[in-house]
């Protein structure tokens with residue numbers, strides 16, 4: 001009789017560089033120390049009860065079985081109508097809009113659908129932490145192009161120089177996490193020019209589309225949908241979680257021309273197949289009222305201004321926050337620590353958690369800047385500000 005040993009086979013990891021993310025590390029430290037958590041990007045207030053009621057109603061009506069693979073028609077129609085109204089582009093709800101399990105799944109699905117082993121994919125650093133591992137899982141090579149340190153504006157000379165015959169796609173993100181920078185019309189026009197002679201696809205992560213501030217100064221969200229030469233090659237990704245204060249629901253969408261959507265859906269049907277039914281119906285009903293997303297910029301701009309005013313007398317140097325719910329600050333006048341050490345110190349000694357920008361760079365580039373999230377109740381922000389006032 002052979003002796004059976006309990007032995008788990010040793011794996012060769014597909015993602016050697018991936019460990020526990022800084023968001024988990026900082027949130028755990030914040031919870032252990034009782035710090036105000038301005039680290040991870042999610043609201044500490046609840047969503048509109050009308051939205052919860054709309055989802056509850058859908059459940060009570062028995063809308064609890066598998067929906068169509070691409071999402072329920074009413075939600076796809078609502079998304080297409082919103083894009084047409086805001087950005088003047090008509091996507092077919094049937095063939096060009098797909099409902100996803102959050103933006104995260106939309107992004108990995110788009111990447112898996114189009115990136116072949118050996119293809120190059122350009123990311124602009126600092127960037128959201130899922131992009132690079134997604135490209136690696138698809139067998140692609142990551143080409144990192146830095147945004148200009150300090151301003152976080154795109155450097156189009158460097159972007160152009162990074163494009164080779166092997167470039168399959170470029171990922172962009174405006175409004176931008178972590179910097180809060182927002183791309184201007186001129187930026188998208190320039191990108192459109194650069195991509196025009198190429199077959200490079202665009203993955204445009206627009207999850208903060210409804211958080212662009214300073215409308216009085218003419219700032220609006222410049223969706224890739226507004227630019228025909230970009231829209232024709234783009235997967236445009238968004239997230240209901242950000243727009244409606246329901247990050248835990250993990251529902252988003254992707255808008256893309258029919259040929260791209262068809263490939264996207266081939267992967268989508270085998271990685272999630274579809275997304276939970278009552279939430280989709282609830283969102284569709286709630287979207288009939290456009291005020292919640294149209295009023296979102298004013299809602300967050302007030303919080304941004306409250307937070308910035310509270311930091312004005314500290315030695316933090318405030319960077320612009322043109323969109324998103326993030327405020328970055330330069331820490332060089334406050335501390336000699338590097339960003340990551342500073343964030344740990346700030347959490348344990350001052351009682352406020354933040355995220356180091358170095359976490360958004362492959363090489364841990366440290367520019368003495370950390371990110372705070374102001375998607376919090378005023379009382380949370382005020383408590384954090386009281387603690388930060390010492391600095």
Ligand SMILES: Cc1ncc(COP(=O)(O)O)c(C=O)c1O
Pocket residue numbers: 041101102103104105128173177205207238239240241242247250251252
């Ligand atoms: C830039 C960016 N893209 C994508 C996501 C993921 O969105 P979702 O929660 O809908 O998957 C986030 C969430 O923080 C984000 O900041």
